[in-house]
Amino acid sequence: MATSTGPATFEVVREATIAASPDAIFDQLEDFHRWMAWSPWESVDPNMARTFGGPESGVGASYEWKGNRKAGEGRMEIVDSSRPSSLTVGLSFLKPFKSHNTVVFTLEPAGAATMVTWSMTGPKTFVTRVMGIFTSMDKMVGPDFEKGLAQLKVVAEA
Numbered sequence: 001m002a003t004s005t006g007p008a009t010f011e012v013v014r015e016a017t018i019a020a021s022p023d024a025i026f027d028q029l030e031d032f033h034r035w036m037a038w039s040p041w042e043s044v045d046p047n048m049a050r051t052f053g054g055p056e057s058g059v060g061a062s063y064e065w066k067g068n069r070k071a072g073e074g075r076m077e078i079v080d081s082s083r084p085s086s087l088t089v090g091l092s093f094l095k096p097f098k099s100h101n102t103v104v105f106t107l108e109p110a111g112a113a114t115m116v117t118w119s120m121t122g123p124k125t126f127v128t129r130v131m132g133i134f135t136s137m138d139k140m141v142g143p144d145f146e147k148g149l150a151q152l153k154v155v156a157e158a
């Protein structure tokens with residue numbers, strides 16, 4: 001009989017203080033077209049195919065990508081938007097393995113700046129449990145979140 005160890009879900013969280021208003025930062029988050037300027041994964045595959053769907057921004061806006069082995073294939077859709085404090089994105093990976101996760105951005109005023117928290121939660125699938133033997137989702141994805149927040153800071157503070 002198989003036994004499982006640890007929680008059935010994972011969570012990756014990173015935060016950064018950005019010297020811009022919550023509204024200015026939210027503009028970058030709720031429009032997938034703008035993610036190309038700051039997302040840490042946009043440069044992984046220069047030939048990546050991108051498809052945008054639904055409204056230009058906000059709830060229902062979607063972004064699909066298909067790229068090389070490193071970029072993989074998947075889809076994001078904004079499922080909840082509370083301007084300028086939080087944005088929730090449904091994230092589905094199709095390749096290199098299937099998973100369905102939830103991404104949440106929260107923005108809190110911090111004086112003249114904004115504290116941005118980027119989190120991702122999802123179920124530990126068989127593949128992520130096997131990968132967890134060698135590394136954690138936090139170690140795999142956390143550095144990408146840090147890079148993305150640093151790039152978002154540059155874009156939002158410009």
